[in-house]
Amino acid sequence: MRVGGTPANFIMEDEKPGSTPGITIRAATPERLIELCVGAFEEGVAVQQEDFVKVFFLMHQWFMTSEELVQAFIDLYQSSDETVSCDHPGCRHLPSCHDCQVQHYKRKICQAVRYWITNYPMHFDLNGHVTAAVQSLGGLLQAEGNSQLKELLDLSTVPSYEWMRSMSVRNTGSKHSRKVSLVFNHLEPEELASQLTYLEYKAFRRIHFVDFKNYAMTASLKDQPKLERSIALFNGLSQWVQCMVLCKTTPQQRADVIVKFINVSKHLRVLQNFNTLMAIVGGLSHSALARLSKTISCLPSESQKILMEFTELLSSNNNFSNYRKVYHACTGFKIPILGVHLKDLISLHTALPDRAEGGLLNFRKMAQLSSILRELTRLQGHDSVPVDANMDLVNTLRLSLDLHYTEDEIYELSQAREPRESLSSPTTPTKPVVFADWVAGVSPPDSNTINKHVHDMVEAVFKNYDHDRDGFISHGEFEAIAGNFPFIDSFCVLDADQDGMISKVEMKTYFIRANCHALRNSFKHAFHETTYFRPTFCIHCTGLLWGLIKQGWKCKDCGINAHKHCKDLVVMECRSKGSTKRTESLSNGAGMPEMTLSAKRKISQRQKRASPSHLQEQSAQTEDVIHRMSCSSRCQPHREVTLVDGEFYEEQSLLYERLLKAEEDREKLMEENSMLRSRLEIANEQIMTLKSHIGVIRQNTIAFILEQMDALHMQRDTEV
């Protein structure tokens, strides 16, 4: 059988195997490639030259659309009556003629299409035009009575690649600010690594072949939202790492965050998620953090060593040879460093011409590109990620990864934390410094406790403010303290011996003498559990108050918010002592026409929330009473019997009366009970509506944040 001719100018083949094993074709016209592809399929035998066939189907979108390819198969099919010569004289090339060469060739075409559908299903599911074209080929077969072949073109088993099409849903909402620490404090490194891997994988597997191709060709992210999203995630992660470290005030706290991220990195390495690993290690070794010499001196040597190993692993030295070796040795689920492979793709595309001599398609280039693209698209077939996604966490994480900071801003923050040549100058605490837990469990303290507290606090003050560690607080250092203790007296009052320095003893004496409302009251907050309706952050650890309801504790007097586990650690004066009236009237919520809507809602919500539990309590009490009543009434006859035998008849009648009364009471209580129950039901209903309200509010919040993300991407785009 011959299909067309094989003129030398349609195809060039390597004399010896080229750089890609199994492929001898150097260059050819697309038509010739298609013919070769069909030729590789022989009934009852394994696909010949499968390497070529694979590369051809994977790479065809580099030089033609899938739709065009189906059309080419259709053309080939239709013209086979003329182009294929049949040995049987008088053969009418019908499906029933088994030895007919024409039919034989048609079967090969259909098998080629079947192979395509089976091995690259996403080409079909993602493109309606392709599906339509395949169906029209099917129609052709049907018309010829070739129903057996038509089955080969069945597309119904193609899995859905809906996730590849869809981007995350975005809505519009209103504006408010966020912080970067959202979930960080609450997650273990392993959990964090898992959720980050899930996010990464989701972004990565959406990137389509065509996205890679366009990026290689244009070197621009314009009109490539999927690739852009993935890169934004990468950059967001690096920035998040930097911000999480820099938002801590002391070198030790910053070092702790770095250690946590190093631990996250360890788990990422185990998960073989190299892209996220690169983002985190890139963030940790970013100049904004690398310059923090004080922080780094607080790092345990073990962590430093691990970080160095990771930097080594991901180093660009010798063309990323360390990474490449390790990556290729990894089996199973893995996520490559996207940037490195994109770089290879661009390099290949730049170096190799699309066309070989005579205008033929440079197929060797396709073969080389395919090795990179196969690797990149291979993962998208993986349906299983080795992590359990917690969607709430993933969503929150996604939000916190989208930052509004520029590189410059982060660098400025870094400089503010540890100024250049900062060997002698102190770190300026920008937030109230946290002291020992001396306020924990403050109840009206006896003098011993106060002394102990004062001692601890003064130690803490010296630890945090005595920057030159000379055991004295100077004027300058005192200024910083006064900033956090507005009720403290002037420097001169504390400096009892007037030597221009405050010693520990002087400070202790002052505080014990002043003992006092400053200690007993100003530092005691009236915390109560609160439900917040907008993202609120802990004053102590700056983390988000987490959860749907009762997220944290609020001070009734000064209004600061804190986590349950942080509230005892807060060291900050309760500053609104003088304005208690105002806060009280606020929390009552009555007669405040200027109160914002949300505040009103908050209050009414709180009241409503309070009422059902109150009711429940009442009804529980009632039931208890009834229980006791019924118990006693059951006991009554028993006692009656013993009394009949005795002489206390009078008492018996008295008891009977009491019994009647008790039964009356019981009935009344039953009535009350049922009434309370119905009220409880109503209250529960209210809770349900309020819950749905919360849902709406949450949705809007998320929508807004996503919109912000969009805007940022757009802004980045224009900047790029």
Place this chain on the structure above:
Amino acid sequence: MKEYKVVVLGSGGVGKSALTVKFVSGTFMEKYDPTIEDFYRKEIEVDSAPSVLEILDTAGTEQFASMRDLYIKNGQGFVIVYSITSRQTFQDISSMRDQIQRVKGVDRIPMILVGNKADLEHQREVPPVEGAALAQEWGCPYLETSAKSTQNVNELFIEIVREMNSSPVKEVTGCCSIL
């Protein structure tokens, strides 16, 4: 033989890869594999001293912000490329120089300013005087190149080696090992 690490920086589409590929591979290549270890290494003779250049082409990774910092840390000499056919790419480069200085923490860094695509004279948006003026401000050499016609491609890498010889950056390994 002295070894130099050169980083090629610039916005997407200015022809960084083309310059790099032209330099490391010459005009024609039988076998081409950008994933192998010494693909970006090339020996050249500069002022009769044989040298080995390891070139880091940042093409494709321009958007990955934190990778850029790692690159700069690793590099000793920097080739900063814009396209003479795009003013935008010329504007982008000043931030790159700032970043290099920030990461390196020193003022004098071996670098060279390159206006690529000089063969596309009819699409020129950035006149040579502007490039030269910026180079003078930075105190570094300036070249217009064409990866297509190979104009000044070798010269550019020779020039950056000379720059590194005249103001060698301290051993880079030290700065990476801290963090």
